[in-house]
Amino acid sequence: MTRPETRTETNPEAGHDGLAFAFRHCEELVREGDPDRYFAALFAPAAFRPHLFALAAFSLTIARIREAASNPMAGEIRLQWWRDALQGEARGDVRANPVAAALEDAIVTRRLGRQPFVDLIDARVFDLYDDPMPRVNDLEGYCGETASALIRLSGLVLAEGAEPGGAAAAGHAGVAYGITGLLRALPWHARQGQIYLPGDLLRQNGVTREDIVSGRGGPGLVRTCAELRALARRHLAACEAARATIAPAARPAFLPTALVEPYLAAMERPGYDPLNSVIEIARWRRLWRLWRAARMGR
Numbered sequence: 001m002t003r004p005e006t007r008t009e010t011n012p013e014a015g016h017d018g019l020a021f022a023f024r025h026c027e028e029l030v031r032e033g034d035p036d037r038y039f040a041a042l043f044a045p046a047a048f049r050p051h052l053f054a055l056a057a058f059s060l061t062i063a064r065i066r067e068a069a070s071n072p073m074a075g076e077i078r079l080q081w082w083r084d085a086l087q088g089e090a091r092g093d094v095r096a097n098p099v100a101a102a103l104e105d106a107i108v109t110r111r112l113g114r115q116p117f118v119d120l121i122d123a124r125v126f127d128l129y130d131d132p133m134p135r136v137n138d139l140e141g142y143c144g145e146t147a148s149a150l151i152r153l154s155g156l157v158l159a160e161g162a163e164p165g166g167a168a169a170a171g172h173a174g175v176a177y178g179i180t181g182l183l184r185a186l187p188w189h190a191r192q193g194q195i196y197l198p199g200d201l202l203r204q205n206g207v208t209r210e211d212i213v214s215g216r217g218g219p220g221l222v223r224t225c226a227e228l229r230a231l232a233r234r235h236l237a238a239c240e241a242a243r244a245t246i247a248p249a250a251r252p253a254f255l256p257t258a259l260v261e262p263y264l265a266a267m268e269r270p271g272y273d274p275l276n277s278v279i280e281i282a283r284w285r286r287l288w289r290l291w292r293a294a295r296m297g298r
Helices: 019-033 035-041 046-063 072-086 098-109 115-128 136-158 167-184 186-192 199-204 209-213 219-241 248-266 283-295
Strands: none
Touching (some): 046 115, 115 136, 136 248, 209 219, 219 248
């Protein structure tokens, strides 16, 4: 889960001699706000970590825009700034924003396409509003354009311009990781009035939006979450089945998926309440899972 950001930090030197500052800023941002991806990046070769942190910091910054904006329109304006920045149309010195400066360096140096970043921004428009996710397919698409895209882009960074392979594996990995993260964040999202659970599943299980945002929950919500855990596991299995297609150099990009099963298992312990239980794994256990996955070339 991530913690909301309440302000955007900038550094006037980031566009000149401050690129090192921009990379440090991204690393600190990810370490504080997205520790799983931070720890996973530490198992990648050191030369690639600044750009991996730049990608993760961008994703985290976009994910936090709802909390930084006073209303959906203000959030839309912030998202548009990032679209303009990626397309070279933003006013002022974009490099004054350290995340934008580091991301631009990653895109140019690693020859990354810009459209996946724009697609990620477009997917995050959903975050600004309180509408439920319509269907399971919509949830999979949302996770694909956010979490899967980040895995794919990280693989491209690690492959140094070569084909990283594993496009299908990245798709499945991101959906598994994304669904798991949304289930973990359910208590916080419910208090904010955000519903990422698919509306078709909620209707099948007799759950209303009011049941969730009011904290009532109930057996229908428990069934819905169990079905989503099963969906995450199916995507995780599909990723494993396609693992041979991933170039060895790109495999560190998939390391966060090593934490999916432990998180899902924690949701199945006695006493789990989807709207109140905080699902965490001890830091040493996370590091051990990531180390073991890295050692196995996964």
